[in-house]
Amino acid sequence: MRRVGIVGVGMSKFGRDTEHQLPELAWIAIKEALDDAGVDKRDIGFVAIGNVGGWSSEFFPAPIICEYAGLTPIGSMRVEAACATGSAALRVASMAVASGMTGLALAVGVERMNELETPQVVELLGRGGSFFWEFEHFGATFPAYYALYATAYMQEYGATEEDLAKIAVKNHYYGSLNPKAQFQKRITVEDVMNSRYIAWPLKLYDCSPITDGAAAAIVASEDLASKLTDTPIWIKAQGVATGTGNMTRRRDFLSLETAVKAADQAYRMAGVDRMNPVKEFDLALVHDCFTIAEIMAYEDLGFVERGRGHLLAREEQTYIGGLIPVNVDGGLKAKGHPIGASGLAMVYEGVRQLRQEVERSRQAPIKNGQVLIHNVGGTGHFTYVTILSLEK
Numbered sequence: 001m002r003r004v005g006i007v008g009v010g011m012s013k014f015g016r017d018t019e020h021q022l023p024e025l026a027w028i029a030i031k032e033a034l035d036d037a038g039v040d041k042r043d044i045g046f047v048a049i050g051n052v053g054g055w056s057s058e059f060f061p062a063p064i065i066c067e068y069a070g071l072t073p074i075g076s077m078r079v080e081a082a083c084a085t086g087s088a089a090l091r092v093a094s095m096a097v098a099s100g101m102t103g104l105a106l107a108v109g110v111e112r113m114n115e116l117e118t119p120q121v122v123e124l125l126g127r128g129g130s131f132f133w134e135f136e137h138f139g140a141t142f143p144a145y146y147a148l149y150a151t152a153y154m155q156e157y158g159a160t161e162e163d164l165a166k167i168a169v170k171n172h173y174y175g176s177l178n179p180k181a182q183f184q185k186r187i188t189v190e191d192v193m194n195s196r197y198i199a200w201p202l203k204l205y206d207c208s209p210i211t212d213g214a215a216a217a218i219v220a221s222e223d224l225a226s227k228l229t230d231t232p233i234w235i236k237a238q239g240v241a242t243g244t245g246n247m248t249r250r251r252d253f254l255s256l257e258t259a260v261k262a263a264d265q266a267y268r269m270a271g272v273d274r275m276n277p278v279k280e281f282d283l284a285l286v287h288d289c290f291t292i293a294e295i296m297a298y299e300d301l302g303f304v305e306r307g308r309g310h311l312l313a314r315e316e317q318t319y320i321g322g323l324i325p326v327n328v329d330g331g332l333k334a335k336g337h338p339i340g341a342s343g344l345a346m347v348y349e350g351v352r353q354l355r356q357e358v359e360r361s362r363q364a365p366i367k368n369g370q371v372l373i374h375n376v377g378g379t380g381h382f383t384y385v386t387i388l389s390l391e392k
Contacts, residue, residue, distance in 0.1 A: 001098040003392055005225030005232030008037025008218035011348045014336030015182040016114050017212035022051075022058050023068035026110040029214035029341075030069050033106070037218045037228060041069065044218070045102025047076035050089035050109035050340040054124045055116040065110070082128050082377030083289060085109055086215060086343025087238075087384035094219050094235055103221045109341035110214035121210050125339075128378045130246040143207055143290070145247065145379045147199035150292040152253035154201065159295070159310035161201050165192035166313040167291035168205045171327050173319075175334025177362045182211055182336030206291040211336035215344035217351070222392070233351045236370070236389040239265025243380040256380035259300035263374070266385040267302075270370075277302045277372070283325040283353060283364040285346040287376040288333045294326065297374050301385070325364045328353070343375040343384065350388045366390075 010032025086109035126141035239262035298309035369390035
């Protein structure tokens with residue numbers, strides 16, 4: 001298998017987009033990635049399109065997007081892995097290159113979630129679990145699912161609602177510094193605590209928003225990547241795991257088993273010390289669809305031992321200058337969460353951080369030359385853990 005490097009990335013502004021149709025939104029990210037890589041669309045050998053859909057008028061988006069972007073008759077496929085769809089698209093595109101099938105491939109993730117009203121979007125997301133058992137019988141939606149994790153964690157480890165609020169405050173702070181983020185207003189712990197409950201103990205500001213947006217990455221073989229740019233960003237490792245659809249089959253609600261397994265795979269592939277991974281990464285971009293999800297990620301990824309993730313939030317150790325900077329782009333919480341694009345938006349941020357191209361106010365110090373990306377689908381139905389590196 002050949003080594004694969006990222007040579008170009010692109011991303012639209014996230015938020016509520018009433019101006020662009022789905023293919024137009026995808027093209028914004030695709031064009032920026034093509035320009036960034038300095039390649040023509042005719043150079044692309046394969047396209048992986050991440051899109052969950054359901055809320056979109058385009059039920060078969062791949063040919064529509066490829067037609068609009070001038071990427072026909074290039075081979076393509078649609079990829080779906082719930083909220084980890086963007087990372088799955090990157091995996092498919094990188095495997096096309098690693099296998100030798102093509103020298104250059106494109107991964108793009110895109111959603112227009114606001115085509116439907118909020119209750120309809122919430123219902124469709126709720127179908128991401130075990131539909132006939134959990135959704136039809138009990139009416140569970142994703143705030144309720146993650147509320148199970150939050151209540152279990154708080155009872156077991158003594159975390160508080162204020163600890164959860166600290167995650168939202170941090171991510172809105174960094175979102176305020178990111179011009180492509182959906183929310184660019186700073187908030188306080190009091191703002192979070194005074195917001196209405198969605199599913200106790202999760203309040204409005206504990207939940208990521210409904211978002212329209214697109215992100216893209218162009219991947220290249222080792223020899224081609226080195227010709228196209230002086231700073232290719234190498235996909236050093238990617239771990240993947242799939243969890244049960246039915247929540248009653250989960251071992252507990254204190255951890256996502258798929259995140260642990262995917263991290264173990266990625267660390268093993270990259271030679272990262274599982275006992276102390278924070279020393280090997282300059283920053284992490286983790287899946288914070290709800291504030292409790294980020295706290296759990298700290299522990300699943302091995303940043304701290306079990307039961308101490310909330311203390312990282314309480315002590316503000318995941319700001320720049322702390323133990324390890326996390327979600328310095330605003331995370332899903334403030335940057336936005338267009339389901340199929342979120343994983344590739346993390347890749348966009350990771351690449352630009354390693355190149356030291358982001359706004360100075362949120363640029364993490366680059367010393368180790370590695371970024372960790374943690375992208376969860378559903379409530380651990382899928383998890384992808386990706387390591388990006390300046391070195392092969």
